[in-house]
Amino acid sequence: xxxxxxxxxxxxxxSGTSVKIECRSLDFQATTMFWYRQFPKQSLMLxxxxxxxxKATYEQGVEKDKFLINHASLTLSTLTVTSAxxxxxxxxxxxxxxxxxxxxxxxxxDGTRLSIL
Amino acid sequence: xxxxxxxxxxxxxxxxxxxxNCTYQTSGFNGLFWYQQHAGEAPTFLxxxxxxxxxxxxxxxxxxxxxKGYSYLLLKELQMKDSASYLCAVKDSNYQLxxxxxxxxxxxx
Numbered sequence: 001x002x003x004x005x006x007x008x009x010x011x012x013x014x015s016g017t018s019v020k021i022e023c024r025s026l027d028f029q030a031t032t033m034f035w036y037r038q039f040p041k042q043s044l045m046l047x048x049x050x051x052x053x054x055k056a057t058y059e060q061g062v063e064k065d066k067f068l069i070n071h072a073s074l075t076l077s078t079l080t081v082t083s084a085x086x087x088x089x090x091x092x093x094x095x096x097x098x099x100x101x102x103x104x105x106x107x108x109x110d111g112t113r114l115s116i117l
Numbered sequence: 118x119x120x121x122x123x124x125x126x127x128x129x130x131x132x133x134x135x136x137x138n139c140t141y142q143t144s145g146f147n148g149l150f151w152y153q154q155h156a157g158e159a160p161t162f163l164x165x166x167x168x169x170x171x172x173x174x175x176x177x178x179x180x181x182x183x184x185k186g187y188s189y190l191l192l193k194e195l196q197m198k199d200s201a202s203y204l205c206a207v208k209d210s211n212y213q214l215x216x217x218x219x220x221x222x223x224x225x226x
Binding site for chain 2: 006034042043044046091093103105106107108109110111113
């Protein structure tokens, strides 16, 4: 149980392109989903917390107009990297929590490796 | 500020036992998680501790001492596939998950 699917796995595109990444909870309802970015050999960096039916909460330093998050249903959140540039190249990972209890772990998708040329 | 400390890298031998320590200073405490992350992959959940003591799950065990702000992950009968980064994360009083930088574990034959 608690499977999170993330799509696509790999994206290679030209500078200036907008890229959408989907995160789905397959067998549970996720009120809250999280978006992380991870650069090589570095730790996870939380970008934003996505709540179903409301605006996402962005971490300090993350541009909300550049990284658009939509959490329209209890099983789907999307991250759109708008007008992507080479410095946006990174490993983007989503996670979701099953239920609202504090002891619930975050279950991660497989991640999306984004390369901007 | 909030802080989680783990060793950057550890090396151990196949078949042996290794203990990865994690110390934390956070605003409140609502549980500590350990995750495993293989290179190029997303993290996978290993264990959760909220009360003091040892939680055992097969070859992996996790220990917590809230008074000391300390946890460790114990890996027994090490296998080559255990080579990965191990991430310690703590939920603070707002249930925000604070991540450590991870410990890269290298297993040698």
